[in-house]
Amino acid sequence: MAQIVNNKKIVLKDYVKGFPKESDMILKTSDTIELKIPEGSNGVLVKNLYLSCDPYMRGRMTKTQGSYVDSFTPGSPINGYGVAKVLDSGHSNLKKGDLVWGGVGWEEYSIVTAPETLIKIEHTDVPLSYYTGILGMPGMTAYVGFYEICAPKKGEYVYISAASGAVGQLVGQFAKLSGCYVVGSAGTKEKVDLLKNKFGFDDAFNYKEEQDLVAALKRYFPEGIDIYFENVGGKMLEAVLLNMRLKGRISVCGMISQYNLEQEEGVRNLLSVITKRLTMKGFIVSDHYHLYPKYMEMVIPLIKEGTIRYIEDVAEGLENAPAALVGLFSGKNVGKQVVAVARE
Incomplete structure (x- = not known):
């Protein structure tokens, strides 16, 4: 029988007007998740390691139509870019133990139902958190x-x-x-x-x-x-x-x-x-992710040589994610704002 564990989540309370506040988001601790993909599914179960706080997420906190990205759903977990480890997979290109970056929920574990949107991490000799930023x-x-x-x-x-x-x-x-x-x-x-x-x-x-x-x-x-x-x-x-x-x-x-x-x-x-x-x-x-391999070819050597420098502002723990996101809009972050949910 598959293991069932607690799954903490950050949930949007309701649509936001004006500047977002920490209280617009709720830490939900009561949900559980089965650490197994259902038989026949091509989804991927991941453990989230790092979450990315990005300005575009503010638009998703408002009910909008015709935007390039859907609004968040009140009562459901916020989602965005993150770095995660595959725990179980029904997708042929991803296997248990793989590291990926792409769209995940603001929660400890996520089931990604469109795994083709996840990008497998090939270079693990650089900080994994970089895949929320310079490498993402x-x-x-x-x-x-x-x-x-x-x-x-x-x-x-x-x-x-x-x-x-x-x-x-x-x-x-x-x-x-x-x-x-x-x-x-x-x-x-x-x-x-x-x-x-x-x-x-x-x-x-x-x-x-x-x-x-x-x-x-x-x-x-x-x-x-x-x-x-x-x-x-x-x-x-x-x-x-x-x-x-x-x-x-x-x-x-x-x-x-x-x-x-x-x-x-x-x-x-x-x-x-x-x-x-x-x-x-x-x-x-x-619209331009087809250029990602070309970009990686350019930037990985620059990082390893120390030619490119990159600064992150890391908030520790899922419970601190709302404050980290809200802080973007008053300039509290210095460098790329990241939330460390768990470390590899």
Whole structure:
């Protein structure tokens, strides 16, 4: 008879308006799970090791239609990207003991009914938690948004907002490897220091200390900006548009300043898109996962050589996952926010 164990879960209480709170999520401790896949199923039973906290998850906490990803269901576990170990499998490509990353529930154990969405981890000589970040969805986001959409050239001027986060810290380092001049913005002195001293940005500034973002960007980019990696939106985007160079490119990854507003802000200065012949393109990383092997071929050697540096902010224990997720929206995290559920 298969073992039956307790399965702690983080459940969404109800749909959220405004800024999410820890109390919008509940730690449920009473559920149990059988550690076996039903006969004939092609599902996969996994033990979750690390969970990823990502800004896009805020949109899933609201009832929306027509989005690229479904809303969470109140009363059910939150789900997102994670790293897990296979305990039982009905899928031919995955076996017991395999390590995987992909979509899992915010719980100790998950049954994944679409195992083709899981990616088997081949490189285990790097930290497993990296597969929530640099070797997972955020890493691919940085790669696609910078290389595929912005097509950087040596000597170009690159600006990154929310630059110390999971994606921004990588974009800045990719830009330096491409021979670009790179400036990033962040919300604390600690993060600004990290950008300059740890990640090798040419310069960085605290946007909260700037009264006039247009003037600030003019100060850091007197010649203008060739590439803007957009993570913030709102007033930041307005200021960037006035500072872009002719035929500049804007890769629209996210707009975290808008996620908790009931009514999104309008953006001025869009005439610059015409007068400066700008290319501004949004993207969803899941459309580009066919490039994952190509990305891994590039990034694994850079990690092992120490050429690329990566910082994580790890919250220990499933019970601390709600605070970790909510903290993203007030900038509490330094680097990639990860929740360690269990360690391999």
